[in-house]
Amino acid sequence: MKKAKKRVKPVEKTLPRLLRYCKPYSGKILWALVFAVLYVVLSLTAPILVGYAIDNAIETGKVNFAAIGTLLLGVAVTAICSGVFQWLMNMCTNSVVYLTVRDIRRMIYKKWGSVPLSVIDRTPHGDLISRIINDAENIGDGLMQGITQLFSGIVMIICTLCFMIFINVYIALAVVIITPLSMFVAAFITKISRKQFVRQSELQGEISSYIDEYVGQQKLVKAFGYEQQSMNDFAEINERLRVCGQKSQFYSSLANPSTRFVNSLVTSAVTILGSLSVIGGTMSVGSIATFITYANQYTKPFNEVTGVIPQIQAALAGAARIFEFLDSEDMSEEPEDDPANRELKGNIDISHVNFSYTPARKLITDFNLHVSSGQRIAIVGPTGCGKTTLINLLMRFYDINSGSITIDGKSIYDMSRSDLRSNYGMVLQESWLYNASVRDNIAYGRPDATEGEIIAAAKKAHIHSFISRLPKGYDTMVTEEGANLSQGQRQLICIARVMLCNPPMLILDEATSSIDTRTEIIVQRAFAKMMKGRTSFIVAHRLSTIKEADVILVMKDGNIIEQGSHNELLKLGGFYSTLYNSQFAAQHS
Numbered sequence: 001m002k003k004a005k006k007r008v009k010p011v012e013k014t015l016p017r018l019l020r021y022c023k024p025y026s027g028k029i030l031w032a033l034v035f036a037v038l039y040v041v042l043s044l045t046a047p048i049l050v051g052y053a054i055d056n057a058i059e060t061g062k063v064n065f066a067a068i069g070t071l072l073l074g075v076a077v078t079a080i081c082s083g084v085f086q087w088l089m090n091m092c093t094n095s096v097v098y099l100t101v102r103d104i105r106r107m108i109y110k111k112w113g114s115v116p117l118s119v120i121d122r123t124p125h126g127d128l129i130s131r132i133i134n135d136a137e138n139i140g141d142g143l144m145q146g147i148t149q150l151f152s153g154i155v156m157i158i159c160t161l162c163f164m165i166f167i168n169v170y171i172a173l174a175v176v177i178i179t180p181l182s183m184f185v186a187a188f189i190t191k192i193s194r195k196q197f198v199r200q201s202e203l204q205g206e207i208s209s210y211i212d213e214y215v216g217q218q219k220l221v222k223a224f225g226y227e228q229q230s231m232n233d234f235a236e237i238n239e240r241l242r243v244c245g246q247k248s249q250f251y252s253s254l255a256n257p258s259t260r261f262v263n264s265l266v267t268s269a270v271t272i273l274g275s276l277s278v279i280g281g282t283m284s285v286g287s288i289a290t291f292i293t294y295a296n297q298y299t300k301p302f303n304e305v306t307g308v309i310p311q312i313q314a315a316l317a318g319a320a321r322i323f324e325f326l327d328s329e330d331m332s333e334e335p336e337d338d339p340a341n342r343e344l345k346g347n348i349d350i351s352h353v354n355f356s357y358t359p360a361r362k363l364i365t366d367f368n369l370h371v372s373s374g375q376r377i378a379i380v381g382p383t384g385c386g387k388t389t390l391i392n393l394l395m396r397f398y399d400i401n402s403g404s405i406t407i408d409g410k411s412i413y414d415m416s417r418s419d420l421r422s423n424y425g426m427v428l429q430e431s432w433l434y435n436a437s438v439r440d441n442i443a444y445g446r447p448d449a450t451e452g453e454i455i456a457a458a459k460k461a462h463i464h465s466f467i468s469r470l471p472k473g474y475d476t477m478v479t480e481e482g483a484n485l486s487q488g489q490r491q492l493i494c495i496a497r498v499m500l501c502n503p504p505m506l507i508l509d510e511a512t513s514s515i516d517t518r519t520e521i522i523v524q525r526a527f528a529k530m531m532k533g534r535t536s537f538i539v540a541h542r543l544s545t546i547k548e549a550d551v552i553l554v555m556k557d558g559n560i561i562e563q564g565s566h567n568e569l570l571k572l573g574g575f576y577s578t579l580y581n582s583q584f585a586a587q588h589s
Helices: 011-020 023-055 065-114 117-122 125-167 169-178 180-216 218-223 227-253 255-280 285-307 309-326 387-394 417-422 438-442 451-460 464-468 487-501 517-531 566-572 575-587
Strands: 348-355 364-371 376-380 402-407 424-427 505-509 535-539 551-556 559-564
Touching: 011 309, 023 065, 023 125, 023 285, 065 125, 065 309, 125 169, 125 180, 125 285, 125 309, 169 180, 169 255, 169 285, 180 218, 180 227, 180 255, 180 309, 218 227, 227 309, 255 285, 348 387, 364 387, 364 559, 376 387, 387 505, 387 535, 417 424, 424 487, 438 451, 438 487, 451 464, 451 487, 451 517, 487 517, 505 517, 551 566, 551 575, 559 566, 559 575, 566 575
Parallel strands: 376 535, 376 551, 424 505, 505 535
Antiparallel strands: 348 364, 348 402, 551 559
16 A cells, blocks of 8 residues: 655644635634623623622621622623623634635645646545545644634633732732743643644544555455455554554643643632732632632633643644645646647657656656557557556656657647647546446536437447436436446446547547457447547557557557557567467467
8 A cells, every 4th residue: 555755844834824724714703803802801790790799798787688689680691691702702713614624625626636646646545535534624623622712712811810910919910920830731741742643643544545445446355355354454554543542632631630730729829819818908708709710710711722732733733734735746837728729630749758757767768659640559568568658648647757749740738738638538448437327427528418419429339228228227327436337338438428529539548448349349340430530549458459550559668669550560570479479379279
């Protein structure tokens, strides 16, 4: 299984960048701040009213029931209003969080369409899926907890401190001196747990990749009796994730009780100093009760922040992985779409092309080829010789390292990728189907095609009769990757899709490899009609299927070692002749 690169940005860079994604919703953030101020001010008003009520009830025989009743009514009103403003604050912050996560997911999905295929190829697909689902979800959880605590916490600390200074500046100073100790403890524990959360996020991507491979290749697993080994491999990854997750939760869970211990010292200090003040006659009993309540509310945000450290750490780790992908290289710039580039004739010139997937291993070197419009070019050779790579270069799935490729005298790098690819019809050995109706799968390249055009394309591909026998005909749903169809049926639908697009150039990479012999003969006839007047590239391992090609290119180690017609190459008695005779002998042995 491929391993993703492990390169995570430090939190100093990740957090500011993450917060910038909230900037478009600054209006909602401002309203959340307003509601937070109102919520905190009202919640801090209640202790004052309770303190006054205590002072009106503490002296024996002098209880002012009327004043107490009024004060208690005021407490009820402030509690209700405080709850309403807290709910409004949460509504605003939740809206900001969900909109931000939505935007991040959109950016990841858009990025998938702008990165070169090399980035997708070298990253496990399950890991990519994990980033848009798990990591984005972690960001949402972390932002929701963090922003909520940020708004209410900062306002609570500032307002509470002002109220305490107003009541008794000396006791307030003692609270301010002791409280920062909890932040030092939390920062120390956070630094330890951060690495574990980063590793946990990476392991979530790894286990998602393994599950994606296992589900996608389930028939292969069962065919080779690999169930037990796959279970063992999954258990090993799952155990590493468990250990890492347990460590991250253990370290982060130390923060909250540690800060609560420090904050309990604050309450103790307030109680002792307040009691001395009451004895000295500088404070009333109601005032010290109010002050103790404020001290608890002052330390509460510190406790709450440390309590959500696991979610915040997971959010930052997920954001770092997402930003790593968003910072991946984009495809090279390309010109604007030009309608003139969508009507090419198919004269192709490949001059001195060099290409390799990795610098250390050369694949195609000084490749030259001229193809005239309407020619049928067959490409043969042993596995790994560069046949499919050549197709990738023609379609600009990969860019050449040096040299040039032109169509009708115009470089493919002077036209947009969409214009270039609209001139090709492509059928591969691997069928491309998605979860939609048979009609939608055939019309994928031409969504505006009429019913008659779709049926005509299906008839040319000799699949109309099969589709007509389906329970809902052309409206029958194709399950994921066409699992409810045979391999041959899936391939025929892909062939019908190309016939509907009717492009000027064709690429057939083992296009009939999954079709039975009888159907293959019929489809080959249809292909022969479709290829008339069109430049066609045919990649085939069964050499019997390319006898009618105008030119056969024999490739080996990234170079053309022989070229000519079928009969010319047989007379040459070279590599092609050896390949053909070996296949012919194998078929009759």
